Amino acid sequence: MVRSGTLILSVAARLLMPLQLLFSVFLLLRGHDEPGGGFIAGLVAAGAFALYMFAYGTQATRAMLRVAPQDLIGMGLFLGVASTLPAWWHGQPFMTAQWWTIPLIGFTFSTPLIFDIGVYLVVLGSVLTAVVGLMDGGRDDG
Amino acid sequence: MSTEVALPILIPLLSGVVSLLFWRQRLVQRFVAVAGTGSLLVSGLWLLSSVSEHGILVMQMGNWQAPFGISLVADLLGAIMVVMTGIIGFAVALYSLATTGRGHEAFGYFPLMHLLLAGVAGAFLTGDIFNLYVWFEVMLVASFALLILGGEKAQMEGAIKYVTLNLLSSVIFLSAVGLLYGLVGTLNMADIAQRLGQVEGNGMVDVLAVMFMVAFGIKAAAFPLFFWLPASYHTPPVAVSALFAGLLTKVGVYALFRVFTLIFNQNPDYTHEILLWGAGVTMLSGVLGATAQFEFRRILSFHIVSQIGYMILGLALFTPLAIIGGVFYIVHHIIVKTNLFLVSGFVNRLCGSYELKRLGGLYRSHPWLAVLFLIPALSLAGVPPLSGFFAKFIVIRAGIETEAYGVTFIALLVGLLTLYSMIKIWAEVFWKAPPETRKDEPEVAPIGQRELWQMYLPIVGLALCTLFIGLYGQPIYALAEASAEQLLDPTRYIEAVMGRSTGVTP
Numbered sequence: 001m002v003r004s005g006t007l008i009l010s011v012a013a014r015l016l017m018p019l020q021l022l023f024s025v026f027l028l029l030r031g032h033d034e035p036g037g038g039f040i041a042g043l044v045a046a047g048a049f050a051l052y053m054f055a056y057g058t059q060a061t062r063a064m065l066r067v068a069p070q071d072l073i074g075m076g077l078f079l080g081v082a083s084t085l086p087a088w089w090h091g092q093p094f095m096t097a098q099w100w101t102i103p104l105i106g107f108t109f110s111t112p113l114i115f116d117i118g119v120y121l122v123v124l125g126s127v128l129t130a131v132v133g134l135m136d137g138g139r140d141d142g
Numbered sequence: 143m144s145t146e147v148a149l150p151i152l153i154p155l156l157s158g159v160v161s162l163l164f165w166r167q168r169l170v171q172r173f174v175a176v177a178g179t180g181s182l183l184v185s186g187l188w189l190l191s192s193v194s195e196h197g198i199l200v201m202q203m204g205n206w207q208a209p210f211g212i213s214l215v216a217d218l219l220g221a222i223m224v225v226m227t228g229i230i231g232f233a234v235a236l237y238s239l240a241t242t243g244r245g246h247e248a249f250g251y252f253p254l255m256h257l258l259l260a261g262v263a264g265a266f267l268t269g270d271i272f273n274l275y276v277w278f279e280v281m282l283v284a285s286f287a288l289l290i291l292g293g294e295k296a297q298m299e300g301a302i303k304y305v306t307l308n309l310l311s312s313v314i315f316l317s318a319v320g321l322l323y324g325l326v327g328t329l330n331m332a333d334i335a336q337r338l339g340q341v342e343g344n345g346m347v348d349v350l351a352v353m354f355m356v357a358f359g360i361k362a363a364a365f366p367l368f369f370w371l372p373a374s375y376h377t378p379p380v381a382v383s384a385l386f387a388g389l390l391t392k393v394g395v396y397a398l399f400r401v402f403t404l405i406f407n408q409n410p411d412y413t414h415e416i417l418l419w420g421a422g423v424t425m426l427s428g429v430l431g432a433t434a435q436f437e438f439r440r441i442l443s444f445h446i447v448s449q450i451g452y453m454i455l456g457l458a459l460f461t462p463l464a465i466i467g468g469v470f471y472i473v474h475h476i477i478v479k480t481n482l483f484l485v486s487g488f489v490n491r492l493c494g495s496y497e498l499k500r501l502g503g504l505y506r507s508h509p510w511l512a513v514l515f516l517i518p519a520l521s522l523a524g525v526p527p528l529s530g531f532f533a534k535f536i537v538i539r540a541g542i543e544t545e546a547y548g549v550t551f552i553a554l555l556v557g558l559l560t561l562y563s564m565i566k567i568w569a570e571v572f573w574k575a576p577p578e579t580r581k582d583e584p585e586v587a588p589i590g591q592r593e594l595w596q597m598y599l600p601i602v603g604l605a606l607c608t609l610f611i612g613l614y615g616q617p618i619y620a621l622a623e624a625s626a627e628q629l630l631d632p633t634r635y636i637e638a639v640m641g642r643s644t645g646v647t648p
Binding site for chain 1: 145148152155156158159160162163165201202203204205
């Protein structure tokens with residue numbers, strides 16, 4: 001269902017959204033050594049969903065997200081707090097970074113990455129909660 | 143490795159996250175609230191016993207060594223405060239099972255409560271001045287949200303004053319931290335203390351000291367910028383008021399104690415003289431404000447202000463006995479004041495009002511509640527043998543020993559006026575005949591047995607704590623004495639954080 005009424009926005013939103021989401025993942029993964037990271041990547045992803053929401057409305061966006069934005073905040077915070085714990089297992093102070101290399105593909109996985117994913121989800125969740133709240137609050141019939 | 147230093151921060155964070163994940167399941171949230179705050183209390187007790195056994199405990203977060211990383215430091219004062227946070231958190235969590243409506247819970251009361259507790263515990267345990275600012279903000283964000291929970295008009299009015307003055311204080315705090323960093327080039331409190339000793343004859347240090355004093359003074363609701371407290375504390379749900387009354391201002395007092403014993407101890411004649419008179423005027427203005435009030439929670443709010451004065455007085459006199467008195471006073475006050483707010487909520491639940499003139503006759507219908515009110519109320523006024531008597535006695539004796547007669551006189555006078563206020567509440571709420579009910583008043587819903595117990599249990603528990611401190615005060619006094627010793631000898635703190643030998647290495 002086209003809510004915005006303008007064809008250009010509807011079509012552009014469909015095309016731009018996957019690109020923006022891909023870009024946000026790219027920013028998230030390069031964030032440890034180069035400009036990027038969870039916060040800015042989360043904002044980019046939230047921008048993608050917000051664009052979709054302007055074009056197709058909150059109902060369609062909710063259906064596409066599948067989880068409530070508040071749950072994203074909860075999951076993100078959980079990942080963030082959980083990422084401080086593995087160091088405990090190794091008898092080091094909390095938040096000490098742990099690195100694991102996956103042998104075959106040479107990809108290095110680490111607790112800072114888990115933390116960044118947590119930040120990503122928190123930012124995405126809080127911006128979407130605010131935007132959805134504003135768009136729903138604008139209409140009385142919801 | 144000393145895990146217990148980080149646990150009091152991690153437990154409320156984790157419980158907050160879990161209750162956020164289950165934000166649709168009311169039962170899970172309620173269970174996590176009690177279990178989370180209970181384990182916070184247990185971890186606090188573990189930390190306290192561990193600190194009193196091994197001395198100051200340090201954890202370098204992320205294994206970045208001080209002064210480059212953020213250190214978590216638990217000395218006796220910090221550990222005592224964490225235990226108090228646990229006690230109050232647990233009591234309020236139990237109490238809010240009965241008093242927080244479904245509507246407030248749906249807006250995230252429990253996750254916010256855990257976040258607030260995490261902020262408070264973090265502020266007590268951090269050894270880094272900028273990290274202290276961060277924990278203050280965590281605490282404030284949670285308290286802003288809790289304060290407007292429900293969104294009534296009176297709440298908004300109180301919240302605006304609260305937010306404005308607290309943001310002002312945050313700005314002053316942050317600029318002071320920036321200037322301090324420019325002066326000494328470090329944010330680690332132990333390192334700052336070390337380097338500030340080498341900066342001699344610099345007026346900037348005094349300026350910074352006063353900036354920190356103003357910033358923490360606003361947070362602690364000291365004279366002259368205490369207006370935000372009586373304007374806002376009587377508006378939110380009563381469990382929130384009780385939580386705020388017990389913990390928030392005390393974080394400001396704790397920060398004053400920390401900063402003025404560890405960092406700004408070079409020129410006590412200047413800074414502590416200001417603190418001394420600030421304390422005196424705070425006591426007096428708080429108690430005089432209370433005499434003019436006729437609303438249960440507003441009277442109690444003004445008394446928070448006046449009691450803050452006693453704690454700052456302990457710091458300002460700056461003798462070993464005075465610091466002991468200050469620490470003892472904080473412990474006593476946190477328990478007593480929270481309990482009084484819990485009782486006020488109980489009265490409101492029974493009669494449907496906080497206005498003194500619409501209450502009455504409760505002694506006849508609920509004699510035990512009257513006794514439970516009298517214990518913290520008389521303790522607040524300093525009647526022996528309750529905890530408040532010893533707290534006041536130590537502070538006032540320290541005042542006489544240092545020959546600060548003016549302020550000591552104010553402290554005694556304020557004790558008398560506090561007694562007057564408490565007796566006023568007693569006479570109006572419990573003693574006088576119940577007022578005739580008007581026709582237009584809404585009927586108060588009958589109170590269930592289960593609800594009754596959920597409200598009685600924390601009140602009785604806190605009253606027992608008050609009695610315990612009063613009748614068997616020696617262990618608390620010994621703890622306060624040991625923590626005062628640590629506070630007055632900053633080299634131990636500095637060595638624990640900076641020294642390789644005592645620092646905790648994995």
